[in-house]
Amino acid sequence: MSDIIRRDPRAEWIARNRLHPLHAAMQPAQHSWMGPNGIIRKNLHGIGFIGPNGIKRIDRSGAQQGGAVKRSAAVEVQLPLHQVPAPAFYISVVPDMVGGRLSSHDRDLLGLAHQLAGSDGAVLAVVFGEHKENAFATAGVDRLLVLEGDAFSGYAPEQRIQGLRAVDNQFNPRHWLLPDSRSGGGELGRRFAAALGERPATRVWQVKDQECIGRAGAGLQDLARPVARLILASAECAEPVSETRHEALPVELSTPVARSLSRIEDLGAVAVDPAAIPMAEAEFIFSGGNGVKDWDLFHKTAAALGATEGASRVAVDDGFMARDRQVGASGTWVTARVYVAVGISGAIQHLQGIGACDKVVAINLDPGCDMIKRADLSVIGESAEILQALIAAVEAYRNEAKRDAA
Numbered sequence: 001m002s003d004i005i006r007r008d009p010r011a012e013w014i015a016r017n018r019l020h021p022l023h024a025a026m027q028p029a030q031h032s033w034m035g036p037n038g039i040i041r042k043n044l045h046g047i048g049f050i051g052p053n054g055i056k057r058i059d060r061s062g063a064q065q066g067g068a069v070k071r072s073a074a075v076e077v078q079l080p081l082h083q084v085p086a087p088a089f090y091i092s093v094v095p096d097m098v099g100g101r102l103s104s105h106d107r108d109l110l111g112l113a114h115q116l117a118g119s120d121g122a123v124l125a126v127v128f129g130e131h132k133e134n135a136f137a138t139a140g141v142d143r144l145l146v147l148e149g150d151a152f153s154g155y156a157p158e159q160r161i162q163g164l165r166a167v168d169n170q171f172n173p174r175h176w177l178l179p180d181s182r183s184g185g186g187e188l189g190r191r192f193a194a195a196l197g198e199r200p201a202t203r204v205w206q207v208k209d210q211e212c213i214g215r216a217g218a219g220l221q222d223l224a225r226p227v228a229r230l231i232l233a234s235a236e237c238a239e240p241v242s243e244t245r246h247e248a249l250p251v252e253l254s255t256p257v258a259r260s261l262s263r264i265e266d267l268g269a270v271a272v273d274p275a276a277i278p279m280a281e282a283e284f285i286f287s288g289g290n291g292v293k294d295w296d297l298f299h300k301t302a303a304a305l306g307a308t309e310g311a312s313r314v315a316v317d318d319g320f321m322a323r324d325r326q327v328g329a330s331g332t333w334v335t336a337r338v339y340v341a342v343g344i345s346g347a348i349q350h351l352q353g354i355g356a357c358d359k360v361v362a363i364n365l366d367p368g369c370d371m372i373k374r375a376d377l378s379v380i381g382e383s384a385e386i387l388q389a390l391i392a393a394v395e396a397y398r399n400e401a402k403r404d405a406a
């Protein structure tokens with residue numbers, strides 16, 4: 001095993017947050033120990049666990065105390081199951097499913113859907129084509145409708161609208177929620193609104209008191225209007241579901257979806273040079289800062305990973321990277337699915353620029369720096385060593401894939 005120290009900022013955050021349902025599982029198992037003068041000390045805060053509604057519960061059977069049972073977050077903590085046996089109505093969500101998985105934007109939308117569903121309604125997620133997601137239940141999906149088949153995969157907005165119309169006829173959802181994103185939801189939502197003849201509420205960032213508030217006027221104004229049937233919501237429109245688990249019961253359409261006469265032909269994805277992708281649109285960014293000591297190795301790693309290069313302002317000011325690669329408040333605000341920060345301390349101006357990134361990976365010598373606090377995954381160590389190990393791992397993975405294919 002490597003001796004690189006890895007931190008899990010999410011686990012640390014949960015361990016500090018007493019109201020999180022996984023809080024107890026993140027506590028060290030040891031609750032009593034012998035002090036330096038021979039007296040047994042007990043940590044009374046460590047006994048019991050916090051229930052989903054924030055109240056402390058103590059299991060007097062002792063099974064959860066004194067470290068007798070080793071607790072593991074993944075195995076033992078079961079979130080309470082939210083069931084809707086006979087939904088009074090549906091709130092339908094059409095997630096973007098970028099890369100076949102729920103994005104953080106999709107999860108925010110599911111959180112908003114639960115806000116609108118209350119206890120009587122069910123959240124129905126409509127997913128197109130094949131997916132790789134296995135966490136629909138914990139993301140808040142009560143009913144799952146997968147519209148499979150080649151006709152729905154790739155860029156097929158017309159066929160997808162046919163599918164959504166069929167869902168609308170059968171389930172008659174009280175509200176439709178789509179992400180107002182550039183990953184498909186924004187366009188699909190507007191097309192669907194035209195097909196339904198509904199006026200959608202766009203760029204919605206809050207739904208409250210029977211009103212939805214969206215951005216307008218080039219992002220300078222808020223527009224409040226009664227909650228629309230079709231809502232195109234921005235990221236962070238609501239807290240994602242985190243305290244309940246849901247059934248994600250599969251449902252089907254009773255009639256097959258009519259084939260649309262497609263006027264659009266999807267010719268598939270085109271291989272592009274990652275360096276040519278504008279920073280604001282790049283999905284995978286490999287960014288270097290003052291902690292990068294070997295820039296040739298940095299470029300080599302970015303090429304091996306197939307990532308778009310980015311940089312901190314210091315790296316740009318020092319002449320190692322071009323000005324158009326600067327990420328941050330005075331550079332580009334990026335929205336990557338994965339952002340790798342190599343030797344970047346996490347100054348506020350830099351963090352502002354990566355606020356919308358989905359997963360952040362930090363490589364840094366300093367375990368206490370702000371970038372590590374922001375990161376979802378951190379690797380503590382010398383950047384050059386880690387980049388070399390990364391290249392070796394990527395090459396080994398590719399060679400193995402080639403061997404398997406041969």
Ligand SMILES: Cc1cc2nc3c(=O)[nH]c(=O)nc-3n(C[C@H](O)[C@H](O)[C@H](O)COP(=O)(O)OP(=O)(O)OC[C@H]3O[C@@H](n4cnc5c(N)ncnc54)[C@H](O)[C@@H]3O)c2cc1C
Binds near residue numbers: 350
């Ligand atoms: C008005 C204004 C606007 C700004 N706008 C931006 C902006 O848009 N974007 C931006 O990035 N900055 C911006 N800045 C600058 C910002 O405040 C920081 O100075 C800058 O982001 C720091 O860059 P850095 O993290 O690369 O360097 P440092 O702060 O020097 O951090 C280097 C990091 O590398 C780590 N490290 C060192 N050696 C190694 C090693 N061998 N291996 C691994 N890790 C190592 C260190 O632990 C440290 O965390 C702005 C500042 C101002 C005042």
